[in-house]
Amino acid sequence: MKPMSNHEGFVLRLENFLPYRLVVAASLVSQATARTYATKYGIGIAEWRVIAQLGEFGTMTAKQIGTRSHMHKTKVSRAVATLTRKKMLAKRANRDDKREAFLSLSPIGLEIYESIAPAAQALSQRMFGEVSAEDRAAFERVLDTVTARAAALADTGAELPD
Amino acid sequence: MKPMSNHEGFVLRLENFLPYRLVVAASLVSQATARTYATKYGIGIAEWRVIAQLGEFGTMTAKQIGTRSHMHKTKVSRAVATLTRKKMLAKRANRDDKREAFLSLSPIGLEIYESIAPAAQALSQRMFGEVSAEDRAAFERVLDTVTARAAALADTGAELPD
DNA sequence: GCAAAGTAGTTACAAATGAAACCAATGTCA
């Protein structure tokens, strides 16, 4: 599409601008998944991400969950609180450091995990399914370098929405 | 990294899970850019996106801006309001349809655009600069298909296969 | 041992957000 700008200077073509396209794509993906998790499983994105971490790694502190998932610590704290209220999490005190606690999935939480994880996989398949193996590999490479670069640039502090 | 889960069923490896990686990458990119725009130009992401659209296309209605940029209409409305307050936008009534108005950049808005656009380009270069042309092309292809798929899933509210 | 500095996690508060109600103008169709 040709830009119709009425000025002479620098013109940024958003439709070719990768940061913009990346953010738009991610926000659509995020919406689609959020909707599915919410309507079919009554669970928010932050909660799901906590469950997913614990489902994969078994036992973690809130801090570790936050670091691994790039979630703000207040978001983790709140997600953990609601999941605890819903009896999906088990919290075990750490005797060697009473500030933190070891979190893991309760039987109910595990049940949820075991039902959502394949559904998430299927949803991913629907979004990325028709991508060739080569393109997929390239895509992953680019995601890696960009993630590293952007993390370095964003470094001085702030955190993620979804 | 090896999963340490203590259960036997399905395990989703988030570090290989594309939707997740996409969202994380985008959110880091978004943060990095937001920070730059905010601190260096005193402008928010939504406002910048409105400016960017108008800088590229000259004149648009709020509806068109929303559609092209995938922004919620209230977000567009608010961004337009603050930009108008800052005298960065010119609003011209549409005589043929009094509900909408034609928006474009004022001289001040254009000045901002001309100063941010190259900075955005430079920032993008820093994030995607070391990506090869082939990988970049593949990346764009994948973004396109995923954007289309996710958009379809997001607004139909399609269900998951069971 | 102890004060100062740092860390895990929670909470208070203010800003950003989206769903839904709303307003004014336009389109539709009998």
Next chain:
DNA sequence: TGACATTGGTTTCATTTGTAACTACTTTGC
């Protein structure tokens, strides 16, 4: 024409979010 649906855009309201302040605990340096 005139009722009714629709659309562009704004506003209201409840929720979500992040920043900063805070609590409780731990580490460091002396």
